[in-house]
Amino acid sequence: MKEEFKVISKFIKEKSRVLDVGCGDGILMEYLLKNKVVDVRGLEISKEKVKKCLSKGLAVIEGDAENDLKQFPDLSFDYVILSQTLQAFMSPENVIENLLRVGKKVIVTIPNFGHWKVRLDLLLKGEMPVTKNLPYQWYNTPNLHMCTIQDFYNFCKNKRVNIYKSISLNGEKISNIKTSNLKYKNLISELGIFLLEK
Amino acid sequence: MKNIIIEKTLKLDCGKEISNFPLAYETYGNLNEKKDNAILIFHALTGDQYASGINPITKKEGWWSYAVGPGKSFDTDKFFVICANVIGGCMGSYGPGTIDPLTNKPIGTNFPVITINDMVNAQYNLLDYLKIEKLFAVAGGSMGGMQVLQFVSNFPNKAKVALPIACTASHSAQNxxxxxxxxxxxxxxxxxxxxxxxxxxxxxxxxxxxxxxxxxxxxxxxxxxxxxxxxxxxxxxxxxxxxxxxxxxxxxxxxxxxxxxxxxxxxxxxxxxRAMDYFDLTKQYGGNLSKAFKDTKTKFFIISFTSDWLYPTSENKDIVIALNAIGADVGFVEIKTDKGHDSFLLDVPDFLSTIKNYLNTTYSNINERRI
Known part of the structure; x- marks a missing residue:
C-alpha cells in the first residue's frame, strides 16, 4: 500500500536509524532508502522473505518479534516500524512494550476492525468479516488479535503511551484522526497509522 | 604453487616468535584498477588454498568449487578471490610438515601451537604483498568463519563485508x-x-x-x-x-x-x-563479544543451516545478537537443508544464490554510495 508508505516516510526524519519489524520482502525498507537518507534494518520471520531481502543487500535478520526484539538495546533506533502485523502476535501488549523500549519513536499501522464494511458484515450476514485488507476466513487467519482504531486509542491511554500523530487511510484518502472525530474515523478508516512515544 | 615468504616476525599467542616462513596461496579472477574487488576467503579444517578449479595436488575439484568461480556466488568474473593455506596446514604453508633445515626432517610436534588469531595475522601479510588497501569482503565457513570473525576484530574496517558461515564465536565443549x-x-x-x-x-x-x-x-x-x-x-x-x-x-x-x-x-x-578448540573470541574480549566488533563499519551477513548440529543456529545467532547490541549492520538467515554442517561446501541452491545476490548488490550499492 503506497499511501501507507508515504505516511510512514513522512513521519521519519532524515538521517535516522530505523528498524522495520516484520519487514516482509523489504519493500518499505527500499522505499525509505530511496526516499530518505536513513539507516534501516529489518526483522522478518519468513526464511523466504529474509532471503529476498538479503539478495537485495538489505540488512535483515531472520527472527520473530516476540522473541528476537530482546537483543536490541534500549532506544537503539530512532524509529521502529510495525506495519500491519500487531494483530498477528500472541501478545501484542508485550510486543508494543518492546517496540517502545527499542525505539525512541514507534510507528504502528493497524487494519481497522471498526470499518463500516466489517461491522456490516457481522451485523447483516452474522459471519466473520472478510475484506480486502482482511482476506482470511476465521479458521485460517493469522490475525489473532484484531482491534479497531478506537480500541488502539483506549489501549494507548491505559498504557500511558503518547500518540503523537494518528492518520486515517481510506482507499487513497489520507486524513488526521483527532479525539473530536475519532468515532467517525473509526467507522470510515481501513487503516490507522500511529506515531507513538513512551 | 604460489607462496610468499613472510620475513616479518610474527609473535604467536603461545609466546613464540616465527619469521621467514612460507605462506602458500592461490588467487582467482583479476584485481581491478580501483583495487576494490578483492575477497579473502578462509578455508576450514581440512581445506587449502585451492578453493576452486582443479586442485593441482589432489587432482580433484577445489573445496569450494560450488561457490567460487565464473558466474558463481563469489563470481570470479567480477571479484578477485584470494585464499591462503593456514599456518599449521600441509599445503605449502608453514606447518608441522615443513622440513627443518637443521635436521632435514619435518618439524613435527616441535612446531609451536598456533591459534586462529595467529592464522589470521599471518594471512594479513598477504594483503600487504598484493598491495590491497581494503578488501571488499572476507568470507569463510566453519573454521573459515572463525577466521572471518577474528579478522574483522583484529583489523577493523579492513573489509567492507564479512560473511561468517556456519561457525561460532566460541568453540563449545562438544566441539x-x-x-x-x-x-x-x-x-x-x-x-x-x-x-x-x-x-x-x-x-x-x-x-x-x-x-x-x-x-x-x-x-x-x-x-x-x-x-x-x-x-x-x-x-x-x-x-x-x-x-x-x-x-x-x-x-x-x-x-x-x-x-x-x-x-x-x-x-x-x-x-x-587445537587452534579451533582454543578459539574463544568472547573470552578474548572479556566476556563481551560485542567489544570484538566495536565501532565496526563492516556489513555482516551471517548464515547458518537448519540441520547443522556441530555449529548450530543458536551459536551463529549469538554473533548476530552481539552485533545488534552495538547497532552493527547485520543480516542473518538460517538456510533450510538436511545436509548438515557440510551444507556450506555443497550444492545448496538457496545458500549459493543468496550469497551471490547479496555480494553483487552490495558491491554495486557501495559503488553507487547508496549504503
Missing part, C-alpha cells in the same frame, strides 16, 4: 570433545611416534583415517545419513556375521578415511583442531 576424539585416534596410532614420524615412510594413517571418519559423521545430519544410506547393505544381499563393512555407511566412512590420509598430514590435523 572440543569431537576434536579430542580425532586427536586421540592419531596419537594412539603407533606410527605417530610422538609426532616425529617421517612423512615419506610410515605415517599414522590409521589414526588419521579414524579421526576423519569420526569427524565426517559430525558434518552430516542424522536425516541426511538416513536418506542417503539407511540400512542399505554394501555389495551383498545379506549380513555376513563379521566385521567387514556390511553396511553402505561403513564402507562410505572407510572410503572417506582412506582418501583423506593421501592428502592430509596427521600432525597438521592435531595443530589445526
Amino acid at each position: 572440543i570433545a569431537f576434536n579430542e576424539l580425532g586427536r586421540q585416534a592419531i596419537m594412539s596410532d603407533s606410527n605417530w611416534k610422538e609426532g616425529l614420524y617421517d612423512e615419506k615412510s610410515t605415517n599414522p594413517d590409521k589414526g588419521l583415517a579414524v579421526a576423519r571418519m569420526a569427524a565426517h559423521i559430525t558434518y552430516l545430519s542424522k536425516q541426511g545419513l538416513q536418506e542417503k544410506f539407511g540400512r542399505n547393505l554394501q555389495e551383498r544381499s545379506d549380513l555376513k556375521f563379521g566385521f567387514d563393512a556390511d553396511f553402505q555407511i561403513e564402507s562410505y566412512l572407510r572410503y572417506q578415511g582412506s582418501v583423506f590420509v593421501d592428502r592430509f598430514d596427521a600432525n597438521s590435523y592435531l595443530y589445526i583442531t
